[in-house]
Amino acid sequence: MNTSRLTERLHTLVNQLPKHVQLVAVSKFHPIEQIMEAYRAGQRQFGESRVQELCSKVTQLPNDIEWHFIGHLQTNKIKQISSFVSLIEAVDSLRLLQAINKEGERINRRIPCLLQVYIAKEDTKYGFLPEECRSLFESVTIDAFPYIQFKGLMGMATFTEDRVQIKAEFEQLRALYDEIRQKHAAFVPDFSVCSMGMSSDYDLAIEAGSTLIRVGTAIFGHRSY
Numbered sequence: 097m098n099t100s101r102l103t104e105r106l107h108t109l110v111n112q113l114p115k116h117v118q119l120v121a122v123s124k125f126h127p128i129e130q131i132m133e134a135y136r137a138g139q140r141q142f143g144e145s146r147v148q149e150l151c152s153k154v155t156q157l158p159n160d161i162e163w164h165f166i167g168h169l170q171t172n173k174i175k176q177i178s179s180f181v182s183l184i185e186a187v188d189s190l191r192l193l194q195a196i197n198k199e200g201e202r203i204n205r206r207i208p209c210l211l212q213v214y215i216a217k218e219d220t221k222y223g224f225l226p227e228e229c230r231s232l233f234e235s236v237t238i239d240a241f242p243y244i245q246f247k248g249l250m251g252m253a254t255f256t257e258d259r260v261q262i263k264a265e266f267e268q269l270r271a272l273y274d275e276i277r278q279k280h281a282a283f284v285p286d287f288s289v290c291s292m293g294m295s296s297d298y299d300l301a302i303e304a305g306s307t308l309i310r311v312g313t314a315i316f317g318h319r320s321y
């Protein structure tokens with residue numbers, strides 16, 4: 097993609113966003129030069145979904161970038177990103193949460209995490225069911241995860257053209273986010289992120305109360321895998 101168009105797309109998008117909505121530019125599979133273009137246009141939060149790719153990019157790019165890990169994270173790779181990652185967005189199992197907590201203890205860092213909630217009506221996506229998410233917060237004691245900073249929830253809607261369904265799924269996630277934030281405020285004082293919305297559906301996500309959208313294609317163009 098022509099880089100001046102990249103800057104133009106990014107600015108158009110950023111200018112549309114309400115003040116309470118943050119943008120993560122999803123740079124997976126896109127080269128360093130395009131990320132630098134977005135960086136020069138003012139973007140500082142980027143999202144990657146593969147550990148190896150993220151680690152290679154980190155060394156080549158400015159160190160004031162905030163990196164979000166948005167993919168499925170394998171427990172044996174946590175330590176490669178634990179010291180610098182700004183937010184692990186897709187903690188999708190109790191086992192992973194426990195492993196991140198243990199790594200946080202090892203490096204003495206409270207690692208910022210979102211729990212990925214399974215809101216889609218399909219069986220290909222990872223995450224906690226809403227009731228599992230609820231019971232996690234009901235059952236854990238205040239010091240079960242001292243090295244996790246619970247920052248909020250993340251979810252992906254069903255891959256469908258049905259915008260009514262997509263919006264309903266986002267509303268469901270936002271309602272769960274509000275519920276947990278209110279009920280467990282003492283346990284999760286930093287709960288402030290409801291991450292939902294990608295290139296095709298961020299408008300619906302914002303209407304439903306997203307506070308953070310993860311947009312790749314609409315900024316960088318199509319990915320070549």
Ligand SMILES: *Cc1c(COP(=O)(O)O)cnc(C)c1O
Nearest residue numbers: 122145166294295310311312313
């Ligand atoms: C790739 C990806 C995105 C960005 O998708 P686009 O359709 O390119 O905007 C957002 N969230 C997650 C979890 C992703 O893996």
